[in-house]
Amino acid sequence: MSAAGRSADPGLDPHFEAALRDLAETRRQLEAGEIDHRTAEELSRRFELDAAKAIGARARIDDEDAHPGEMSHGRSAVRTLTGIVAVVVVIVVATVLLVRSADEREPGELITGNVDGAAGAGRDRSEVTNEEMEAVVAENPSVTGMRMRLADRYFAEGEYDLALDHYMAVLEHRDEPTAMARIAWILHDSGEVELAEQMVRQSLRRAPDHVEARWTLANIQLAGLANPQAAAETLRSLRDDPDLRREDRVLVENLLVLAEQALSDER
Known part of the structure; x- marks a missing residue:
């Protein structure tokens, strides 16, 4: 069935499911010694991108149905922001805004997951190694909370390939907006700007x-699509969110200054 013919909450896209099955088969072949690590890595990257594209395609169709013509604006943005991209590279590091060390988070903060089972009674969660967590999620594929925490660790460390693999595995079991948002960031970082926008809109849906x-x-709107007006609107809404943490608001305001400066330069 095409995406256009699906219900509002149809579950996993068949192309997405196919890509996930390919990923699972790749892992099985690696563990069985049928393929080497290099081949497994190359196949995994390809299948992960296939899965991300499947979600992105569905998001694009849904967005265009809900907001005809909205997506074309980003694709048509070809103007250059004088000096803005270089500065945004510094601001981009502020992804720590939302991805400070997973083990430093308090209950209710943005990163979720639990490594208590792996830590054992009385053991500091930060002492649990990635390798220990890998072993646990390998034995318990449906334990998505711990897998999310492990993916968040890799994401915070800049190990995007490893993070992507685990975020995709989480999506195999449930719709997780944070996983979708971080896949969008990874796609944006790799230059897949339109796909990144589609993915993050899926998260926001x-x-x-x-x-x-x-x-x-x-x-994405500012540095990827060169659309400072859209970026400024998004940032103003975020800045005015009463639940935004104080330190996060500072970073949002800094990026908003850049967006407004870019808007001024265009006029």
């Missing part, structure tokens, strides 16, 4: 107030 997804969208 699931959770319209998701802080990290809105931050990611603003960065």
